[in-house]
Amino acid sequence: MDIAGVHLILVAAGSALALSLIFTPVLLSISRKYDWYDKIDHRKIHSGKIPRIGGVGIFLSFFVASIVFLAIHGLFQTKIHIISLPRFLPFLAAFLLINMLGLVDDFSNLRARVKILFQAAAALIVTAVGHGFTGMYVPFFKVVLPFGPLSYLITFLWLLGMCNAMNLLDGLDGLAGGTSAIAALFFGVVFTVQHSYTTALFAFILAGAVIGFLVFNLPPARLFMGDSGALFIGFALASLPLLEVSSSPEGMPFDISLTILLIPILDTIAAILRRIRRKSPIHMPDREHIHHKLLDLGVPNRGILAIIYAICILLGASTLLWAVHPFGSNFLWVFLAWIVAVGFFLLLDVLNRRRRAALERETRHT
Numbered sequence: 001m002d003i004a005g006v007h008l009i010l011v012a013a014g015s016a017l018a019l020s021l022i023f024t025p026v027l028l029s030i031s032r033k034y035d036w037y038d039k040i041d042h043r044k045i046h047s048g049k050i051p052r053i054g055g056v057g058i059f060l061s062f063f064v065a066s067i068v069f070l071a072i073h074g075l076f077q078t079k080i081h082i083i084s085l086p087r088f089l090p091f092l093a094a095f096l097l098i099n100m101l102g103l104v105d106d107f108s109n110l111r112a113r114v115k116i117l118f119q120a121a122a123a124l125i126v127t128a129v130g131h132g133f134t135g136m137y138v139p140f141f142k143v144v145l146p147f148g149p150l151s152y153l154i155t156f157l158w159l160l161g162m163c164n165a166m167n168l169l170d171g172l173d174g175l176a177g178g179t180s181a182i183a184a185l186f187f188g189v190v191f192t193v194q195h196s197y198t199t200a201l202f203a204f205i206l207a208g209a210v211i212g213f214l215v216f217n218l219p220p221a222r223l224f225m226g227d228s229g230a231l232f233i234g235f236a237l238a239s240l241p242l243l244e245v246s247s248s249p250e251g252m253p254f255d256i257s258l259t260i261l262l263i264p265i266l267d268t269i270a271a272i273l274r275r276i277r278r279k280s281p282i283h284m285p286d287r288e289h290i291h292h293k294l295l296d297l298g299v300p301n302r303g304i305l306a307i308i309y310a311i312c313i314l315l316g317a318s319t320l321l322w323a324v325h326p327f328g329s330n331f332l333w334v335f336l337a338w339i340v341a342v343g344f345f346l347l348l349d350v351l352n353r354r355r356r357a358a359l360e361r362e363t364r365h366t
Contacts (some may be wrong), residue, residue, distance in 0.1 A: 005078040005197065008069075009188075013204040016065035020212020023057035028223055034106075050221060051149060052106055054213050055229020059099040061209035062236070063092065066202065080197040083244055090129045091239055093124040098163065098235045106335065112283040116160075122235060123159040127152045131242040137251030138323075139331040146249040158257075159238045162293055165264035168232030168271060172291040173219035173332035174305050179312055180233045181210040183260050186316030187240050190256055193323045198244040206236055219301045237261060252326060259319045259334055263290070263312055266345050290345070293352045 031051030070085045101118045104110060130154035135146040147154050150317065170176035184207035191199040216223045225233070238261075241253040258265065267290045274329065275282050294304045318337035321330045 005076070005080045008073055008076045008078055008080075009192075009204050011076075011202055012065060012069045013208040015068060016061045016208030017212045020063035020209045021215065023060050024054060024213055024216050024223065027051070027057050033221075044281045052224035052226035053103070053228065054217060054223040055099065055106075055225040055227070055232055056262040058209045058213050058225060058229050059095065059232050061208055061212060063095070065205050065209065066092070069201070069205065079252055082201065085199040088243070089241065090125050090131075092121055095232060095236060096238070097122045097125070099228050099232040102167075102226060102231040106226040106228055106308050112281075119163050119231070119235075120156075120159055122163075123156045126159060126239060126242065127156050130131060131155070131239075131320050133158070133242070133254045135251040136254045137326075139255075139334075142327065155242065159235060159269065161262060162238035162264070163231050163235040165261070165268040166237070167230040168268055168289060169291075170225060170230040171265045171289055172295075172304060173221035173301055174214060174217055175228055175291055175308065176233070177210055177214045177217045178224060178305060178309055179263060180237060181207050181214060182309060182312045182316060183237055184210060184240075186260050186319060187237070187256075190260070190316075190323045191241075193320065194252070196241075196244060196253075197358060199240050202243060204238050206233070206240070219305070234264070252323075255334075256319050256323065259315050259337070262315050263308060264336055266290075266341060270345060270349070273362060277304065288352075290348065293348050296355065297348075297351060315341060355360050 028051060032055055036051050036053060037049040067085075067089070070082070070088065073082050097118060101110075101115060101122075103114075105115060132151045133147060134151055135144045137144050166176055166180060169179060184203045188200045188203035188207060191203065213223070213225060213229070217225065239256070241257050271286070272282055272287065274286070274288060275284060290308065291304055294307065295301075299307070315334075315337045318333040321333045324330065
């Protein structure tokens with residue numbers, strides 16, 4: 001990338017960060033004025049009055065910075081190719097729909113079927129105009145597993161799944177925001193290495209918007225992102241690899257995305273399996289996500305963030321090593337990172353089962 005391209009990235013990401021730092025305090029003030037606070041129930045960890053419309057600031061920062069960036073990027077005289085505004089409009093339309101859906105849900109508590117319907121509509125906006133994963137790279141065999149006719153169905157389910165995965169992870173101060181900021185930063189760096197500059201640039205814009213929000217969301221949080229933020233961020237992260245025809249080896253964008261976003265993916269898979277095992281609806285909320293289990297084991301809020309952030313960084317760093325040398329042995333680092341992440345979830349499940357069994361024994365003996 002040339003110097004002008006570097007300056008472009010810095011301006012784009014810096015603009016999103018600055019806008020987020022401006023919008024978020026305004027939203028805090030408005031929330032306090034109109035008494036827009038998060039409702040507390042048995043699954044909530046926080047206490048006190050905390051607004052939950054931070055996602056609006058994240059979205060507005062991303063939206064405004066993206067439009068301005070597309071309008072002025074020609075002034076930088078960079079040699080890198082950037083997506084055109086008309087080609088980016090379907091993504092912006094889908095992002096707007098998802099953000100508005102989350103905002104309405106934050107105030108009205110929509111039914112699960114209604115939310116899925118509008119999420120599906122947003123996913124269709126993206127896939128209907130031809131954006132989709134073409135396949136999956138199988139590293140050890142060095143072959144690409146083509147998705148063929150299933151390409152758009154897999155992409156549709158990917159967008160829908162990640163949209164909800166980030167929402168499920170949003171249950172602790174700084175958790176969803178920090179996890180998504182790390183993911184966006186690694187998307188930016190990895191796809192820069194792969195010369196997929198559109199994906200990289202918008203990843204850095206998203207990172208800037210989320211980091212600005214994190215200033216107010218790290219524990220003790222003064223503001224939550226709400227569904228408007230969690231749904232939008234999940235959908236946006238899932239959309240990043242679809243923004244352009246990637247110059248990375250075929251199938252790798254899907255593998256890269258799976259690895260960078262593995263923590264929310266594993267948490268969602270665990271939740272689905274847990275609810276199927278108990279014969280309860282998949283959309284039924286519970287208090288057994290990764291952060292809940294760590295809290296029950298006595299790990300403090302900041303300790304939980306340190307653990308999960310560290311695993312996310314490990315996954316991102318291993319992906320970066322692989323992107324630098326995709327056909328060498330560097331994929332072993334990705335494989336090891338997957339083992340660490342999956343092993344952590346399994347260990348956490350075992351420890352919590354033992355904790356519950358010990359509590360049941362104590363209850364019977366008293």
